[in-house]
Amino acid sequence: MTQTYRITLLPGDGIGPEIMAVAVEVLEVVAKQEGLNFEFTTALIGGAAIEATGEPLPAETLDACRQSDGVLLAAIGGYQWDNLPRHLRPETGLLGLRAGLGLFANLRPAAILPQLIDASTLKREVVEGVDIMVVRELTGGVYFGEPKGIFTTETGEKRGVNTMAYTESEIDRIAKVGFETAQKRTKKLCSVDKANVLEVSQLWRDRVTAMANDYPDVELTHMYVDNAAMQLVRAPKQFDTIVTSNLFGDILSDAAAMLTGSIGMLPSASLGATGLGVFEPVHGSAPDIAGQDKANPLAQVLSTAMLLRYGLHQPHAADRIESAVLKVLDLGYRTGDIMSADMTAVGCREMGRVLIEALAGS
Amino acid sequence: MTQTYRITLLPGDGIGPEIMAVAVEVLEVVAKQEGLNFEFTTALIGGAAIEATGEPLPAETLDACRQSDGVLLAAIGGYQWDNLPRHLRPETGLLGLRAGLGLFANLRPAAILPQLIDASTLKREVVEGVDIMVVRELTGGVYFGEPKGIFTTETGEKRGVNTMAYTESEIDRIAKVGFETAQKRTKKLCSVDKANVLEVSQLWRDRVTAMANDYPDVELTHMYVDNAAMQLVRAPKQFDTIVTSNLFGDILSDAAAMLTGSIGMLPSASLGATGLGVFEPVHGSAPDIAGQDKANPLAQVLSTAMLLRYGLHQPHAADRIESAVLKVLDLGYRTGDIMSADMTAVGCREMGRVLIEALAGS
Numbered sequence A, B: 001m002t003q004t005y006r007i008t009l010l011p012g013d014g015i016g017p018e019i020m021a022v023a024v025e026v027l028e029v030v031a032k033q034e035g036l037n038f039e040f041t042t043a044l045i046g047g048a049a050i051e052a053t054g055e056p057l058p059a060e061t062l063d064a065c066r067q068s069d070g071v072l073l074a075a076i077g078g079y080q081w082d083n084l085p086r087h088l089r090p091e092t093g094l095l096g097l098r099a100g101l102g103l104f105a106n107l108r109p110a111a112i113l114p115q116l117i118d119a120s121t122l123k124r125e126v127v128e129g130v131d132i133m134v135v136r137e138l139t140g141g142v143y144f145g146e147p148k149g150i151f152t153t154e155t156g157e158k159r160g161v162n163t164m165a166y167t168e169s170e171i172d173r174i175a176k177v178g179f180e181t182a183q184k185r186t187k188k189l190c191s192v193d194k195a196n197v198l199e200v201s202q203l204w205r206d207r208v209t210a211m212a213n214d215y216p217d218v219e220l221t222h223m224y225v226d227n228a229a230m231q232l233v234r235a236p237k238q239f240d241t242i243v244t245s246n247l248f249g250d251i252l253s254d255a256a257a258m259l260t261g262s263i264g265m266l267p268s269a270s271l272g273a274t275g276l277g278v279f280e281p282v283h284g285s286a287p288d289i290a291g292q293d294k295a296n297p298l299a300q301v302l303s304t305a306m307l308l309r310y311g312l313h314q315p316h317a318a319d320r321i322e323s324a325v326l327k328v329l330d331l332g333y334r335t336g337d338i339m340s341a342d343m344t345a346v347g348c349r350e351m352g353r354v355l356i357e358a359l360a361g362s
Ligand SMILES: [Mg+2]
Pocket: A250, A251, A254, B226, B227
C-alpha cells in the first residue's frame, strides 16, 4: 500500500511561486522513486492572501495546514505591503501561522557546503567544516509578550512597549528540543541568553541548567548573546547546536546563515508538539527578482528534504534530495546568487530541470 | 596658564589595573607635551568595589565621577562574582554608572587598521577600509524597562519578564546623536530596528524618520536587526554610522567589533547631555590572563584618545596618542591577542614602554 501524505503548499509572495514549483516537481519524482503519495493543497498566505481576502492569514489557510501532515512554505512579503497597519502585514500572517499551529521550535541549519565555501566572506580556514544548528524558540519572548503597543504616558508622550517574557514551561519545551537535537549531532549544546542583565534570561539559564541533569551525555555551555554574535564571526567551528530565545535566535540564526555565504541555500523547519511542521527556506521573497526566473530554488528544495526527514520521517527520500542538490553543485550549476568563475549559470527553472536529472540518476 | 582636568580612573577588575597603568603613563606624557594638567582620582567599581565595600558601585565612586571632567574606565567582572545576586554583580555597577551619569549614547567605532587587517577572520577584500561607528542607546530599552523580574503566574509557574520600551524623547535624543555623528563622518546613517514585529521599534522608526527632515544632508536608511547582523558579515563596507537601541546595539557593536579581528584594539565612549563621558575599552576584564602582563593596553590607550577628543575637546592631544598607537604597530610590536608572523611579541608593560618612546618622538 502506498503511504499518502497531505501536504499544504504556501507559495506566498515574490519568488515564492517559482521556487515552490521546483520543489513540487522534485517531491513528485521522489514520491515515485520511494513509493510515496502526496496530496497537495495550495493555500494563500502573506501579501497574496491580503490581495485575495484582505487578511494575511485567512482561516481556510490555517485549517488546511492543521489538516495536513506537513506544510511547505516558500516566502512572504513585499514593498507594497510594508505600510499597511501591522495586523494586515504579510509578516503578521507568518507569526499567526506559527502561533496557530503551536510551532515553538525553529531549526535553522547553517552548514558550509564544500562546493560553495568560496562564497563565504570569511576565510576558508575559519569556515571549512562549519556545521551549526540553531534551535530558536518561536512563539514566545518579546515578539509575542503582553503588554505590547504604543501607549501615552502621563506626561503626554508616546511610549512604545513590548514585553520580553518566558514561563518555565515555555523554556523547558524548547530546551528539550535543544538537548535532543544536540544528542542527534555532536552532543554539544550552547544556550545563549543575556543572563547578566535580563531577569527573563536568568530564568532561562536556571531552567536549561536544571534540565542538563536529564541529558548527561550532552555537554552544555552558556554564552551571552552579544558574545555569541562575536564568536560566530571569530570562530564559528566552536558551535554545534545553539538553543536560544525568539529574538536572539532571529538575529543569531541569520548571522550564522550568512557565514555560509548564501542564505539562498538554507532551509529551516518549525516544529510543534504534535509533529506537524512548517518547512521553508531562510531567504525572503526577493520581490526585486520575482518573476524573472532568477531565483535560487535550492533552499526550497532542501526545505522539502527537511519536511521528509523531520516531518514525515522518510529519511531515505530526504537523502535522495540532498544528494541531488550536492550533485548539481558538483556539476557546476549555479544560480546568480551563488555564481562563481568557471561555473554554469542557470535560472530557477533550469536548476529544477538538472535537479530532476540528478534525481533520476540516483 | 595650564588647563587642569579632573579625571576619575576606574581600573576595575581582571586586567583593568594593568592596562589602566599604561593609559595613565601615556596621558602624563601627552600632558607635558600639550601643556595640560591632569588631576587623577582613582575609585572602585565592579568586583573590586564588591570586595572592598560590599556593593559594585559605591556612592563615593559615583560622586567622584560626577565631580570630574571625564571618567576613564578599564574593565569589570570575573568568575568569582558571577553567582552573586543580580544587584551585587559587577555588571550592575556598570549599568548604575551609566544611569547615574545620564550616559545615554554609546559610541563604538569599529575601524580596520591596515596593520592588523590579517587578524580579521573575514577576507581582506571584504573588510579593507571598513570604518563603522555604532551609536547605541545606553540607558533605555529592555535592559532598564519596567516591569522586570521573575514573577509567579496564576498557575503557579515562574515567568521571567523584562520590558522593551522607549519614549519619544528617549528616541529623539539618541537619534540626534546618530544624525550628528553621521554629519561628522560620511553623512550616511542606518537606523536599525525590528519595526516589522515590534511596536517599540515602530515608534523608533517613526521618530527617526521624522527627525531626518532636520538633517537634509544625511542619507537615512532603515534596516531590521537580523538583517543588519547578516549584512555586517556579508558586506560591512556598506555601513558608516549605525544608530540603534540598547540591546540591538549591544549585539551589533560587538559583531562589528569582531570584524576587525581583535576587540583588544577597540575603544568606546559613553556620553550624556552634560558633556561628561565615560571612556573605556570594548574588551572585558579577561580574568584568565589577569596579572600576567599579557593584556593588550592599546584599546585602553585609544579610549584615552577618545576622552581627549570627545570629552575634553583636545583633538591635538588625541591625535598624538592615535599616531603613537599606529607607529608601534608599524614598528611590529604586538601583544599575544594580535600577534602574527614576523612581528615582535611584547607584554602589556613593554607595549607601554614603546608607546611612550613613540610619543616622545612625535
Ligand atoms: Mg530573521
